[in-house]
Amino acid sequence: MMLYRALVVDSWGQPVRKHRGASFSHDGSGHGCGGTAKSEIAAQQxxxxxxxxxxxxxxxRQIGRRAPVGLVVMALLTIFMVIALDLNSIASLGGAVALLIFSTITAAHFKTYRETHASLIVLIVAVVAALGTLVVFALTTLADEPKTAIAFVVILAAALLLEFIWKSVRNRGRPRSASSGQPGSR
Structure with missing residues (x-):
């Protein structure tokens, strides 16, 4: 009998060790444990x-003391995408969004690269590679799939609009501090 340990990371990035026989599935069988663990982590996040x-x-909040609202909203958006788009479009959107996220996170890392001791050259290469791939992807795949291109633009515009609206609503009730205009303040 072979013993092993699986390393799982909880929603705050802390390692959680599970031994063989421990399961994340509801029935303890170990089948489908990835989906259950991911949905629980998503709900916690x-x-x-x-x-x-x-x-x-x-x-x-939770609906009926069981289903987190955030998870239900994500599930409904996913169902809508599955109904509205074909599998190729969904895969293309996933790739485009991932490239955009990688580019954004790496670009944001430029602010703290000295503190994190990151290599500036590696960050530059990473941003150029991710954005270059996104441009090539947009010129080839999205040009051949106008429905996917429209969906990408709509998703991006909706995300930016919702972020802008949420930040303005959230900050409306907060008093402005003297440091809010200073660099490095949030």
Whole structure:
């Protein structure tokens, strides 16, 4: 009998060790454990982000003491995408969004690269590679799939609009501090 340990990371990035026989599935069989663990982590993250003000507070609430609102909203959006788009379009959107996220995170890392001791050259290469791939992807795949291109633009515009609206609503009730205009303040 071979013993092994699986390393799982909880929603706050802390390692959680599970031994053989321990399961994340509801029935203890170990089947489908990835989906159950991921949905539980997603639910915890929605609650945490709602608690910190990154998401609206409603995303931290639960429907019927069981289903987190944030998870239900994501499930409904996923169902809508599955109905509205074909599998190739969904895969293309996933790739485009991932490239955009990688580029944004790496670009944001430029502010703190000295503190994190990151290589500036590696960051530059990473941003150029990710954005270059996104441009090539947009010129080839999205040009051949106008429905996917429209969906990408709509998703991006909706995300930016919702972020702008949420930040303005969230900050409306907060007093402005003297440091709010200073660099490095949030």
């Amino acid at each position: 929605c609650g945490h982000l709602a608690g910190t003000g990154q998401f609206p507070p409603v995303f931290g």
